[in-house]
Amino acid sequence: MWAVLLFLALVGLGFFFGRINEAKHFAYLDAREAELAHITLxxxxxxxxxxxxxxxxxxxxxxxxxxxxxxxxxLRGLVGGRMETYTTLVERARREAIVRMKIKAQENGMTHIANLRLISASVFKNAKTDIGSIEVYAYATALK
Amino acid sequence: MRNIELTNLETLPGRTIVKHLGMVQGNTVRAKHVGRDIMAGLKNIVGGELTGYTELLTESREESIGRMTEEASALGANAILNIRFSTSSVSAGASELYVYGTAVVVS
Incomplete structure (x- = not known):
C-alpha cells in the first residue's frame, strides 16, 4: 500500500517539477543561444x-x-516506437554543452568556432542504481 | 612548465609548424562519489542537471589534459594539435576519460 503511494508520489513529483524544469531550461537555452548567435559555429x-x-x-x-x-x-520500451522523453533529454544536454562552450569563446573575445565535436556518454550506466542520465561534452577551437 | 597551446584543428592559425614530435596522451579513471550519488538520486526524481557529476567529469578531463601537456612539455613541444577525447565505462560507477593529440613545435 505504502509502496504504491510512494510510487505515485514520485511519479507526481516528477511530472510537475520535471515539466517546470524542462520548460525553464528550454527558455534559458533559447535566450542564451540568441545572445551568443554572433559567434559563428x-x-x-x-x-x-x-x-x-x-x-x-x-x-x-x-x-x-x-x-x-x-x-x-x-512503458514505451515494452511496445517500441519513438521515445519522445529521451529525445528532449538529449537535445537539452547538447544545446547546454554548446552554450557553455560558446560562453567560454565569448569570454576570450573570439568570433568564430571551428571544428566542433560532440561526444556523449551514459557514464554511470553500469552502476547498480542506474540513473537515467547522459553526459554531453562539446569541444572546438575558437578563432579570432 | 611551458605554456602549451591546445587546438583540435590540424594547424595553429598565424603560426607555422616547425617539428612534429608524435602522439601524446593523457588518461584518468574516476569513480563517482557516494555523497554525490545520493544527491543525484534525489535530483533524479525531478530531473535536471546533476551538477556534482558535471564537475566531476570536468575535473577529470582537466587532469587528463594536464597529463597530456606534461608529456608534450617533456618532449619539448609548445603546442598540441588535433586533440580528441574519448570516454569509456570501465566498471560499475567508474569511467575513464582519455585525451590524445599530436605534439608539435610551432614558431
Missing part, C-alpha cells in the same frame, strides 16, 4: 581569412531525466 576545419588567434574551448553537462518520464520510457 562550424564543424569543418576551415579557418576564415584574417584569423591569427585560437583557443581551445569546451563545455559539458550531465542531465538526468525525471521519474515520470523514466516510467513513461520504461
Amino acid at each position: 562550424s564543424n569543418t576545419k576551415y579557418i576564415p581569412d584574417g584569423i591569427t588567434n585560437s583557443v581551445f574551448v569546451s563545455g559539458n553537462v550531465v542531465i538526468s531525466i525525471d521519474y515520470f518520464k523514466r516510467i513513461g520510457a520504461a
Whole structure:
C-alpha cells in the first residue's frame, strides 16, 4: 500500500517539477543561444581569412531525466516506437554543452568556432542504481 | 612548465609548424562519489542537471589534459594539435576519460 503511494508520489513529483524544469531550461537555452548567435559555429576545419588567434574551448553537462518520464520510457520500451522523453533529454544536454562552450569563446573575445565535436556518454550506466542520465561534452577551437 | 597551446584543428592559425614530435596522451579513471550519488538520486526524481557529476567529469578531463601537456612539455613541444577525447565505462560507477593529440613545435 505504502509502496504504491510512494510510487505515485514520485511519479507526481516528477511530472510537475520535471515539466517546470524542462520548460525553464528550454527558455534559458533559447535566450542564451540568441545572445551568443554572433559567434559563428562550424564543424569543418576551415579557418576564415584574417584569423591569427585560437583557443581551445569546451563545455559539458550531465542531465538526468525525471521519474515520470523514466516510467513513461520504461512503458514505451515494452511496445517500441519513438521515445519522445529521451529525445528532449538529449537535445537539452547538447544545446547546454554548446552554450557553455560558446560562453567560454565569448569570454576570450573570439568570433568564430571551428571544428566542433560532440561526444556523449551514459557514464554511470553500469552502476547498480542506474540513473537515467547522459553526459554531453562539446569541444572546438575558437578563432579570432 | 611551458605554456602549451591546445587546438583540435590540424594547424595553429598565424603560426607555422616547425617539428612534429608524435602522439601524446593523457588518461584518468574516476569513480563517482557516494555523497554525490545520493544527491543525484534525489535530483533524479525531478530531473535536471546533476551538477556534482558535471564537475566531476570536468575535473577529470582537466587532469587528463594536464597529463597530456606534461608529456608534450617533456618532449619539448609548445603546442598540441588535433586533440580528441574519448570516454569509456570501465566498471560499475567508474569511467575513464582519455585525451590524445599530436605534439608539435610551432614558431
